[in-house]
Amino acid sequence: MSQTPADDTYEVLIVRYASRTTTRGQVFLNHHLYGEPDGPIGMDYYVWVVRNERRTIVVDTGYSELGGRNRARGHLIHPGEAFSRLGIERAGTTLVLTHAHYDHVGNVDLFGDSKVIVPRTEFDFWTGDCGRRFQFHHSVEDSEIDHLRDVHQQGRMVFHRGHEEIAPGVEMIELGGHSPGQAVLTVNTSEGLVLLASDATHYYEELERDLPFLVVADLEAMYRGFDYMNQLIADRDAILVPGHDPAVLDRHRRLDGPMGEFVAVIGGPQGPRRPQRGGTA
Numbered sequence: 001m002s003q004t005p006a007d008d009t010y011e012v013l014i015v016r017y018a019s020r021t022t023t024r025g026q027v028f029l030n031h032h033l034y035g036e037p038d039g040p041i042g043m044d045y046y047v048w049v050v051r052n053e054r055r056t057i058v059v060d061t062g063y064s065e066l067g068g069r070n071r072a073r074g075h076l077i078h079p080g081e082a083f084s085r086l087g088i089e090r091a092g093t094t095l096v097l098t099h100a101h102y103d104h105v106g107n108v109d110l111f112g113d114s115k116v117i118v119p120r121t122e123f124d125f126w127t128g129d130c131g132r133r134f135q136f137h138h139s140v141e142d143s144e145i146d147h148l149r150d151v152h153q154q155g156r157m158v159f160h161r162g163h164e165e166i167a168p169g170v171e172m173i174e175l176g177g178h179s180p181g182q183a184v185l186t187v188n189t190s191e192g193l194v195l196l197a198s199d200a201t202h203y204y205e206e207l208e209r210d211l212p213f214l215v216v217a218d219l220e221a222m223y224r225g226f227d228y229m230n231q232l233i234a235d236r237d238a239i240l241v242p243g244h245d246p247a248v249l250d251r252h253r254r255l256d257g258p259m260g261e262f263v264a265v266i267g268g269p270q271g272p273r274r275p276q277r278g279g280t281a
């Protein structure tokens with residue numbers, strides 16, 4: 001089959017599946033050092049879909065009923081239901097996992113036939129000894145790490161390292177920091193290059209004000225990751241999509257139809273139309 005011009009251009013769906021309120025002191029590392037008052041801050045939870053006529057890539061699978069229950073967190077919409085209502089065919093879909101925390105790999109079992117792309121560093125860490133230590137372990141569910149082992153044994157896992165093109169127009173870059181193998185994606189869209197930062201930055205503010213997140217495996221790598229992302233935004237005018245910021249859906253246009261309650265979209269047939277920063281378009 002010959003490639004069409006649109007083969008390397010995608011629409012990016014940003015799906016908010018959960019939401020809660022926490023405090024700034026519980027999200028920013030050593031918040032007291034900044035001399036700023038503590039206060040409430042929203043923490044939303046997302047999965048992302050990268051798709052065009054040729055392929056669908058699901059980026060992370062959100063938290064499961066188990067992972068949510070263990071932390072007293074529910075769903076606005078279960079990620080599996082969101083994928084179904086978005087018409088995502090699970091067979092033939094490629095799954096990308098940016099890191100192995102519970103809120104990103106909770107429903108991998110929904111994609112029982114899919115190829116699963118995982119940073120090698122991340123897999124090795126969480127299937128090794130240190131991932132069982134308390135300060136790391138609270139971020140994962142054992143059964144979900146075991147499931148990643150199963151995926152590997154089934155021969156469906158594809159390991160990612162460094163900086164690679166995983167599909168035409170989609171690059172995956174391991175930055176570490178928040179989790180040992182934390183990865184980000186860049187995606188070519190009709191509105192420009194989208195930087196799916198996942199938890200390399202949870203918030204716009206985290207990156208803009210250089211405020212590391214409280215959950216950190218390697219602080220130097222986290223700061224270097226901030227540098228990398230800021231450079232990408234400066235050099236390529238990349239559109240940042242942070243991993244947990246409640247403002248994300250307000251910065252982009254909502255999907256038409258009932259799923260617009262949960263989903264914003266960048267690129268796709270309605271593009272090119274650059275979102276207005278901070279606007280309500």
Ligand SMILES: [Zn+2]
Nearest residue numbers: 101103199243
């Ligand atoms: Zn997360």
